[in-house]
Amino acid sequence: MKINNHFYDVSKWIVLIFLPALAVLISGLGELYGxxxxxxxxxxxxxxxxxxxxxxxxxxxxxxGNEKSEGGIIIGTKYSKPR
Structure with a gap:
């Protein structure tokens, strides 16, 4: 199943920004208010x-596709190797 770029970008924002921030907010408020x-x-x-x-x-x-992934970084013909 292929997803469109907008859905991928929104999902990536949710995973990288929103959910970690939500976890910190819940933790902080929970500690503050008991x-x-x-x-x-x-x-x-x-x-x-x-x-x-x-x-x-x-x-x-x-x-x-067939490109390699090393350490969570996808490398191959479209990207150069990480330095």
Whole structure:
């Protein structure tokens, strides 16, 4: 299944920016206001984030085809090797 660029960009923003910021916000507010279950909420957000990030990485690898991925960085004909 191919996804369009807009969906990929929005998904990437959610995984890289929004969900980590949400986890920090929940953690900070939970500590400040003494909420119970804060650890469980933060852990849940982080687990969902790792799952979505894995799916995005799989999608990215499929998009670039037979190129190699080293250390999470896709290399090949379209990109030069990391320095």
């Amino acid at each position: 909420w119970e279950g804060t650890f469980s909420m933060v852990t849940t957000v982080n687990l969902v984030n790792v799952f979505l990030g894995s799916l995005l990485q799989i999608s990215s690898i499929k998009y670039y």
